[in-house]
Amino acid sequence: MNPTILLNASVLDPRAGTLLPDRSVVIRDGSIEEVTDTRVRAKDAVTIDLRGRTLMPGLIDSHVHATQASADFAELRSWSPYYSAARVSQVLRGMLLRGFTTVRDMGGADHGVARAVEEGLFDGPRVLFGGPIIAPTGGHGLTRICDGETELRRAIREQMALGAHHVKLTLSGGIISTMRVDSLGYSEQEIRAAVDEASLARRYVAGHAYTAEAVNRALRCGVRTIEHGNLIDESSVELFRQHEAFYVPTLATYFALTQQGAGHALSDESRRKLHDVIDAGLHALELADRAGLEIGYGTDLHGALHDRQLTEFSLRAQVQKPADILRAATVTGAEIAGMTGHIGEIVPGAFADLLVVDGNPLEDIALLTEPERRLLLIMRNGAVVKNIL
16 A cells, blocks of 8 residues: 655644644554654655644544444344444444544444454444443343352453453443432442453453442442543542542533433433533533543443534533643543554554544634534544545
8 A cells, every 4th residue: 555645734742732833644554654844755655735734643432332323222122233233334434424533332332343343344433342331230221230250250251252342330320220320339349350350351340430439439449440420529539540540521421411302211310310410520520630630531422412422522621621632532542442652642653543623623622523614534544534625
């Protein structure tokens, strides 16, 4: 394959939160070969002049549900696997066209979905899958039910044998479940057993948790990423630091569910829970940001609400600076994935997952919410997915 050279780019450095002007980026065999401030020439190269536009790494959503192409879980269960796969392919393509080149699936996607993307059968972002969510009897969500250390270890071993990137446990109630938000899932002994089993495969546990109590016990037991965490407090902040854990808020899903027509399937109890966690979620994000915690970008959307995936940028902008939000959706996402140096930044050796945007997202983060107009070029593994330059 002939190399591609991107000229005159303003390259986003998400670690420093700055733009590097007048850069040339050389792409060969799907990876970034060189980033330089001198003009580059190569024989038979495809050259694209970016004329000072912003070149940034592909986005990373650290909490998606790619297989939940309907918000009606009963409907999902009724679908033929062939029809489900077709719908999943549409969900994934939508994510890619919004600029997400890697996603961490937090319940539903399996090795088949990841392989379909890898082989080009589905046009979508790289999928880091965990398999089904693991929950205790009576637990939250579309799950695999496991009770006790033996069942947990067996389930985790089976998922790891299939190549799972992580395992997710429900450690509290949720919005769309019969459990109270402040209820607890799994004993500490069970959580520690799950963490131990995942670590044997050099993988980790992600924990669905809302309250400070649920989050704190998860962190003490070694859970590496906390999903949602709307009700954390100062005691949680200290434990995040102590255990070097990651926080993945998912504000987009709550606000999407409040929109007219979006939450029609919610019960009255779920609506009450939703009201309780919305304002708390922004407060928790502000607390985590002020404390300098490692924060990932997550959305947790379902069905038609997948289209709201980019609203997380605008929501976080209420309490965070653009540079910090961009860091969450790039280099911190790469750290969560264990793929630092491969995704989330424009450096030699990284996959050529690249976006060209019209404008400076460090000054106006909202431009990322207009992909049809402002997202001019998308590359994944060096292949051009969209080009309207």
